[in-house]
Amino acid sequence: MSIRTQKYAQAAYPMVEEIQHSTGTLEANYRSVALNFPTMIMQSGLSQAIGFLMAKDKDEHRALLQHLAKLLGFESSKDLHQVVVKSELKQYQLLTRQALDASSWLKRYTQALLKKD
Numbered sequence: 001m002s003i004r005t006q007k008y009a010q011a012a013y014p015m016v017e018e019i020q021h022s023t024g025t026l027e028a029n030y031r032s033v034a035l036n037f038p039t040m041i042m043q044s045g046l047s048q049a050i051g052f053l054m055a056k057d058k059d060e061h062r063a064l065l066q067h068l069a070k071l072l073g074f075e076s077s078k079d080l081h082q083v084v085v086k087s088e089l090k091q092y093q094l095l096t097r098q099a100l101d102a103s104s105w106l107k108r109y110t111q112a113l114l115k116k117d
Contacts, residue, residue, distance in 0.1 A: 004098070008071050008105045015067045016109035027114050029060035034110040037064060038103045046096040047084050054081065064106070071102035 019030045033053075040049040053065040054077070062077070069080040072095070084095055 005101055005105070008102045011071055012067070012102070012105040013109055015070070016106060016113050019063065019110075020113045026059050026063070028116075029058070030063055031110050031114040031116070033060050033064050034103070034106050034114075037068075038100055038107055041096065041100055041103065046092065046099050049099075050077075050081055050084055053077075067106055068099060068102055071105070072098055 016034075019027055022030075037049065037053075040052065044052070050065065050068075053061040065077040065080075069075075069077045072080060074080040074083070084092065087095060
């Protein structure tokens, strides 16, 4: 039986690896967003952090949001957003903890796989 963080680690690696093989500036831009996202959740809250990614609507923001949604078990980023916005306090706190764990794995693999500019 694997724990939740192991599942995040196993699922996050191929997601970041796919970004590594992308063309254009997506790799560098994704790196920037992914490295700052866990801090953004801590400082602003999960709903505001997700809202930020949705508002920016650039490829790197959409990719990170989609990766986060998949890691948390949602079919789409819109589904994740709807659940976060409508959740009660306990569920919101759980989603925040899970999002921090998942985004931390995305950050770790981003540091390891994606090169700096």
